[in-house]
Each structure stands twice: as C-alpha cells, then as structure tokens.
Amino acid sequence: MLRSMITASNTMNQLQKQIDHISHNLANTDTTGYKAKNTSFSELVRQQIEQVNEKNNEVAESRKTPPGLRVGVGAVLTDQLTHKQGSIKETGRELDIALTSPYQYFQVDVDGEVQYTRDGAFYLAPAAGNADQLQLVTKEGHPVLDENGNAIRFNQRYKNFQIDGSGTVTVSSGNQNEAPLSFSLGIAQAVKPQALAEAGSNLFSVRDDLRDTALINLNGAGRQDVSIKQGFLESSNVDVSKEMSDLISSQRSYQMNSRAISMGDQMMGLINSVR
Template sequence: MLRSMLTASTTLNQLQQQIDTISSNLSNSSTTGYKAKNTNFSELVRQQFDQVDEKNDNVAKARKTPPGLRLGVGAAMNARLVSDQGSIEKTERDLDIAFTSPYQYLQVNVNGNRQYTRDGALYLTPAAGNDNQLQLVTGDGYPVLDENGNPINIDDSMKQITISENGTLTASTGNAGDASQQFNLGVVQVNNPQELKSEGNNLFSLNGNAAAALEELNGANRQSIGIQQGALEMSNVDISKQMTDLISSQRSYQLNSRTITMGDQMLGLVNSVR
C-alpha cells in the first residue's frame, strides 16, 4: 500500500509538470515566434523481486519475462522543444522579420548575456548616451546584436530600413545620393535545439557548456540565412494536440489521485483492526 502511494505521488508530480507545460503552450499559441514543447514519459528505475523458482529448466529458459515481480517507482516527464516552422503572417512593417528556416535564431543582449530569439518584431529606441542615434531592440527592449556581437545603432536621420534575405540591414534617408548605413544581423544556426534553455519572454540561452550546439552564420555562411521582411512567424503550437494531451494528463492525474485515496483507506482499515 505504501509503495503504491509513493509511486502515485511521484507520478503526480511529473503529471503536474506536464500540465504546466501544456498550459504554457496554450497560453502562447498566439505569441510571435514561440516554439512549443512536447512531453512524454519514461519509466524510472524499478525493483526486481525474484519470488519464483522454476523447477523445470526448460520452462525457465522458455520464459519471455523475468521471474518474480518488477515494481516501479513512477514515471519521469521529458519535454522536448519543437522546432517546426511556424506559419508566416505578412505585416508590411519594415522592422518585422520572420525566419523562414526553422533552426535559425537572432542574437540579443539580455543584461550583458547573449541570448537567442525567433521573435522578429523589432523596434527602434533612443540609444543611451547618444541623442542622435537609435538602437535596434526587441519588443522587450533588449538590444539586437550584429554579427560581431555589438548593438546596432542607426543615425536618427535614417528614415528607410530594408532587411535582405541574408540578414543585411540597410538604413537610408530615402533620398538618392545620400549616405546609408549597413549592418549584418547576428544570426546563429542551432544544430541541437534540445541544448537550448528557455529563459522566458521568448528567449533562449545555451544549456550549460554546449557551444557546439550552434553555429554563427557569418561570412560565406550568411547565404544560408532565410529572413522575410515585413512578416512575422507565428507560434507553432498545435492546439488540437495540446488539448488532447491535456485531457489525457488530467485523466492520469485523476487515476493516480484515486490510487493514493484507496491506499489511505486501506491503511485506515488496518489501523482500525483490534
């Protein structure tokens, strides 16, 4: 009875994490550039009790399963980032960009740390310490970095901005013959998306020392960048799948809760025996 209650309580904790993950996916179904997480379960270490002693060697060798009882201790939830390409929605806004390759991310500076995002809704804000320049930032105000890891500052006289497919930003006044500015957006290719750690606000960092998990797309590699200006990538959350998973996890939660209740009732009966 106690073992069943411990097993159920362990699984309940993991099911709650699954429900939290599904809730996060559903709440971000309209978030620009959001990448969903899929969940699955794996069995934890189990204990083997050899209570069967086969007298007949032929029978013992013919067994398809080990003799005795195999008692588990619950299940562990695993969450995997889904890197499938989201749908592209045109906005016709110059500072909106959408990645057309599912494994490419924009580099941003978050409080001195380099992080990555696919949210292409960008803005211009006055640059700190320079009234004549504007800084390219994300919707949360984090500076967007160029290919050298530096913030992108544009003269406030520049009125027209174009961003090419390979991530080159060109700012101009819109008048023929005037000088223009060019910057290469800092873009990385993530070769192992599971090494990305979610930091909230649609941002990711590298999970530990996993520098080999990504590749900076500089020089000749910039030709592989896929960016569409005047558009945004929508969330890749499959709402129907998330709702199905939610129903399944709620039923599993109900079953394990019932297991604990029944175990408690059985212990109550044992304690009441005189």
C-alpha cells in the same frame, strides 16, 4: 498498499509538471516565434522482488515466480523543445522580420549577455549615451546585434529600411548625397537545439561551455543559409488541438492515480481497525 501509494504519488507529481507545460504552451499560442515544449513519460527504475523460498518444497515450487516480481515506483517526465517552423503571417510593417528556416535565431544583447530569439518584431529606440543615434531593439528594449556582435546603431536621419533575404539591413536617409548604410543581422544556427535554455520573455540562453558546439554564427559564406522575410512575423508552433487532447489525458491519469492513493488509504484504515 504503501508501494502502490508511493507509485501513484510519484506519478501525480510528474503529471502536474506535464499540465504546467501544457498550460504554458496554451498561454503562448499567440506569442510571436514561441516554441512549444513536448512532454513524454518513461518508467522509473524497477525493483526485482524474488519470492521467498519455503521449507516445504512443494509449496515453494507452487508459489515462486521463476523470473521474480518486477515492481516499478512510478513515472518520470521528460520535456523537449519543438523547433518546428511556425506559420508565417504578413504584417506589412518594415521592422517585422520572420525567420523562415527552423533552428535559426536572432542574437540580442541582454544585460551584456548574448541571448537568442525567434521574435522578429523590432523597433527603433534612442541609443544609450547618444541622442543623435537610433538603435534596433526588441519589444523589450534589448539591442539587436549584427554579425560581429555589435549593436546596430545609425544616425537618426536614416529612416528608410530595406532587409533582404540574407539578413542584410540597408538604411538610407532619402538624401542622394548620403550613401546608405548596411548591417548584417546576427543570426545563429542551432546545431544542438536542446542546449538552448528558456531565459524568459521569449528568449533563449546557452551555457558558455556549450556555446561553441551548440551554435554556429552564420557569417561570411554562411549568410547564404539565412532565410528571412521582411514585413512578416512567425507565429507560435503550438498545436492547440494536440495540447487540449494531452490536457484531457493528463487530467484523467491524475484522477486515476489520486483514486489509487485513496483506495490504499482506505485499505490501510481497514487493516488498522482489525482487532
């Protein structure tokens, strides 16, 4: 009874984590560029219990199970980011940029640390320390970086934007006497996607010791692999019907394990009441 209660309680703890993941996915159904987390279960380590030998050989042979009795102690949850491409929706806004190839991410500066996002809804904001300049930022105000890791800044006279499919941003002032300026958006390709860790606000971070092996900066010849559409945004890749069916299944499993604990408690109460 104690073993069954421990198994059920361990599994309930993991089921609660699955429900939390599902809730997070559903809450971000309309979040631009959001990547859902899929969950799966595997069995915790099992214990091998051998039948006790009896002095009476006949009784021992009748009771002993040759391979022994293998008893588990519950289930453990594993989660994994799903990098499947989300649907592309047209907005017509010139600073909305959608990455149309999976595993590619924009690079942004978050308090001096390079982080990554699929959310291409960008804006213009005054550059810090220079009122005459504008810089390209995310909706949270984080500077968007170019291929050299620098913030994209230019004089506020430049207001006309054009972004090609390889991520080259061209800005012009409309004055024929001023040459247009060009910047290449910083794009990184994740070759080890599971090294990306959620950092909040639809951003991902990578540990410094994994950065060189988990990501490739698409510079130089690598720019031909960049795939971008201006005036579009990528929707989240959350499959609402799948999440709802997983939620129902996990709730039923949680209920079943809860009943197992209740039944074990009742049986222990009966045993303790025997005089």
